[in-house]
Amino acid sequence: MIVPDSADVTTDVTAELLRYAEACRTAIPAYLPADGVTPYLRTPVADYLARPGKGLRPALCLATCEAFGGAVADAIPSAVAIELLHTAFLVHDDLADGSELRRGQPTLHERYGAALALNAGDALGVYAMSALEDNRAGLGGSLAGQIAAEFEFMARQTVDGQALDLGWRIDNRLDIGPDDYLELIMRKTCWYTTILPLRVGAITGSRGRADVEPMIRFGFLLGAAFQIQDDILNLTASGGAYGKEPLGDLLEGKRTLMLIHVLAAMSPADRNRIEGFLAAPRASRGREDAIWVAARMEALGSIAFAKAFAAGIASDAATAFAAAFAGVGETSAKAFVRSMIPFMVERTW
Amino acid sequence: MIVPDSADVTTDVTAELLRYAEACRTAIPAYLPADGVTPYLRTPVADYLARPGKGLRPALCLATCEAFGGAVADAIPSAVAIELLHTAFLVHDDLADGSELRRGQPTLHERYGAALALNAGDALGVYAMSALEDNRAGLGGSLAGQIAAEFEFMARQTVDGQALDLGWRIDNRLDIGPDDYLELIMRKTCWYTTILPLRVGAITGSRGRADVEPMIRFGFLLGAAFQIQDDILNLTASGGAYGKEPLGDLLEGKRTLMLIHVLAAMSPADRNRIEGFLAAPRASRGREDAIWVAARMEALGSIAFAKAFAAGIASDAATAFAAAFAGVGETSAKAFVRSMIPFMVERTW
Numbered sequence: 007m008i009v010p011d012s013a014d015v016t017t018d019v020t021a022e023l024l025r026y027a028e029a030c031r032t033a034i035p036a037y038l039p040a041d042g043v044t045p046y047l048r049t050p051v052a053d054y055l056a057r058p059g060k061g062l063r064p065a066l067c068l069a070t071c072e073a074f075g076g077a078v079a080d081a082i083p084s085a086v087a088i089e090l091l092h093t094a095f096l097v098h099d100d101l102a103d104g105s106e107l108r109r110g111q112p113t114l115h116e117r118y119g120a121a122l123a124l125n126a127g128d129a130l131g132v133y134a135m136s137a138l139e140d141n142r143a144g145l146g147g148s149l150a151g152q153i154a155a156e157f158e159f160m161a162r163q164t165v166d167g168q169a170l171d172l173g174w175r176i177d178n179r180l181d182i183g184p185d186d187y188l189e190l191i192m193r194k195t196c197w198y199t200t201i202l203p204l205r206v207g208a209i210t211g212s213r214g215r216a217d218v219e220p221m222i223r224f225g226f227l228l229g230a231a232f233q234i235q236d237d238i239l240n241l242t243a244s245g246g247a248y249g250k251e252p253l254g255d256l257l258e259g260k261r262t263l264m265l266i267h268v269l270a271a272m273s274p275a276d277r278n279r280i281e282g283f284l285a286a287p288r289a290s291r292g293r294e295d296a297i298w299v300a301a302r303m304e305a306l307g308s309i310a311f312a313k314a315f316a317a318g319i320a321s322d323a324a325t326a327f328a329a330a331f332a333g334v335g336e337t338s339a340k341a342f343v344r345s346m347i348p349f350m351v352e353r354t355w
Numbered sequence: 356m357i358v359p360d361s362a363d364v365t366t367d368v369t370a371e372l373l374r375y376a377e378a379c380r381t382a383i384p385a386y387l388p389a390d391g392v393t394p395y396l397r398t399p400v401a402d403y404l405a406r407p408g409k410g411l412r413p414a415l416c417l418a419t420c421e422a423f424g425g426a427v428a429d430a431i432p433s434a435v436a437i438e439l440l441h442t443a444f445l446v447h448d449d450l451a452d453g454s455e456l457r458r459g460q461p462t463l464h465e466r467y468g469a470a471l472a473l474n475a476g477d478a479l480g481v482y483a484m485s486a487l488e489d490n491r492a493g494l495g496g497s498l499a500g501q502i503a504a505e506f507e508f509m510a511r512q513t514v515d516g517q518a519l520d521l522g523w524r525i526d527n528r529l530d531i532g533p534d535d536y537l538e539l540i541m542r543k544t545c546w547y548t549t550i551l552p553l554r555v556g557a558i559t560g561s562r563g564r565a566d567v568e569p570m571i572r573f574g575f576l577l578g579a580a581f582q583i584q585d586d587i588l589n590l591t592a593s594g595g596a597y598g599k600e601p602l603g604d605l606l607e608g609k610r611t612l613m614l615i616h617v618l619a620a621m622s623p624a625d626r627n628r629i630e631g632f633l634a635a636p637r638a639s640r641g642r643e644d645a646i647w648v649a650a651r652m653e654a655l656g657s658i659a660f661a662k663a664f665a666a667g668i669a670s671d672a673a674t675a676f677a678a679a680f681a682g683v684g685e686t687s688a689k690a691f692v693r694s695m696i697p698f699m700v701e702r703t704w
Binding site: 044101102122124125151166168169172 | 468473485504515
């Protein structure tokens with residue numbers, strides 16, 4: 007790991023993360039439906055937002071805006087738009103995956119039914135666009151247009167990545183390698199989780215003067231570290247702060263580094279069993295089988311492999327960070343973004 | 356009816372409708388995903404678009420743009436955005452309603468599964484935003500911003516109306532009256548089907564100089580006439596050009612004018628039976644029961660009631676049209692929009 011005293015840094019990161027996330031969270035209600043809108047929409051739309059998430063995406067955007075010379079307030083509409091879109095993706099992903107838990111409570115479709123959840127996800131996307139519209143007043147039409155184009159490009163990547171993720175599972179593809187996995191999470195996770203927040207933060211803070219090209223590489227590495235740790239936590243975390251269904255990824259047949267590794271490492275007999283597990287419909291995959299797959303992953307070093315992989319990516323991310331933030335001075339905002347690198351792979355929630 | 360020789364007008368309308376719709380249809384592929392995007396996205400996204408719809412919404416937008424002094428080309432990005440959003444709504448509505456047929460073929464979720472259909476609907480919304488972005492180059496940032504704000508407001512109405520429609524069915528509300536129905540379709544149908552295309556067409560054609568306030572009343576009446584006829588066709592149309600599942604609205608428990616009327620008009624015993632039908636889950640509602648409900652609607656004059664209701668609305672729409680288009684000269688484009696009024700209630704597809 008790059009940062010020597012990671013324990014201290016992590017403590018700081020958590021407090022700063024909370025501060026940035028809170029700045030976004032308090033701005034969100036102004037963009038949600040008010041009186042005159044049916045509770046069949048208002049209630050499900052507000053539900054996930056009332057369950058505290060980490061706020062990683064808005065925090066990255068707001069801190070990067072500050073690091074590039076702007077004020078937190080300058081990037082609030084974009085940060086709100088990111089968080090609302092993220093929430094929209096969560097709602098639709100949970101529905102598509104048949105997930106049961108989100109942030110420690112039943113998923114939206116479990117609570118309100120698939121139809122109202124689907125519509126609430128659509129609405130969250132609409133409200134995100136409303137937030138983006140506010141950039142026009144705050145930053146002028148030209149910069150607002152540039153940011154809107156960033157969002158549009160990102161959204162295209164996200165739906166493409168989501169389709170790939172679903173398609174691989176539907177077709178039960180077993181020929182996926184680590185490169186395929188990285189390509190998938192580049193599209194599905196990194197663009198919206200890290201690359202866009204970083205780029206939009208830098209564009210906003212520098213009023214369009216920063217070269218945001220190097221943010222793609224840094225964002226990719228940061229986002230990949232985040233996603234691999236996310237996948238690991240789904241296997242290893244339990245109870246408490248971890249709000250998703252443990253082993254849910256296995257039950258949903260998600261292609262992860264651990265799955266790729268274990269498929270390559272296991273005996274033919276075991277491989278037959280796991281292939282049968284993956285070929286079965288989601289509803290008939292048993293939890294005992296998932297526990298067995300997780301145990302094989304542990305025994306065959308698949309989790310250690312993924313951890314080492316993530317550590318290597320985090321190390322590369324530190325170099326990429328230096329390039330992407332080379333043009334700006336050392337501020338606490340810049341330090342916060344840097345400290346997100348170890349945070350991504352060390353977090354337990 | 357207002358137009359005396361409706362047979363002739365309908366013939367003209369159909370040809371003009373086709374011409375406008377075609378101008379939009381040929382522009383759409385440029386906004387769809389190209390090489391490098393997974394077929395798990397490309398294929399479902401293109402599916403509904405390859406099934407020819409009426410193209411009412413883009414036609415209204417393009418003709419209104421012409422009527423207000425613009426060229427068809429000026430409004431193409433907005434017309435494309437409307438058609439893509441309409442397609443996105445169809446995909447998600449079909450999924451939410453569990454519908455089986457769309458334009459004579461299996462619905463998207465029937466063909467590709469719920470998850471890929473859901474994601475394709477999301478993607479269509481994203482591509483609609485991309486089309487809108489092109490207004491910036493064609494019309495300038497200020498007008499493009501005004502049009503984007505129109506879309507945003509419209510989308511808020513649509514998700515609100517969709518939630519209301521779903522919520523009434525989920526809670527099996529039986530206390531819905533004609534006014535509630537009109538409020539519902541104002542939000543769910545009229546804003547995106549008629550009001551937005553008319554307003555955006557007028558804004559674009561007049562380069563922002565037209566007073567588009569009167570378009571709300573005209574669009575509401577035109578859209579209501581469209582929706583009531585749509586509901587009637589679901590009861591009375593069969594085979595051929597009609598591409599939806601006959602009686603699908605009844606099987607889905609949709610609140611229509613005919614349902615409102617028949618609930619009020621039928622005997623207590625019959626009302627008990629229909630309430631049982633509506634209280635049952637979608638999957639256990641039988642087609643025989645739906646046929647029985649449709650027969651009661653026919654016998655008790657519910658369909659005649661809805662037809663008379665639509666005719667009254669079409670008559671009011673003619674007056675509202677005169678007010679909304681008072682400022683522009685008599686052109687074939689204006690005549691086309693006027694002729695859409697009888698078309699809405701006389702169409703059989």
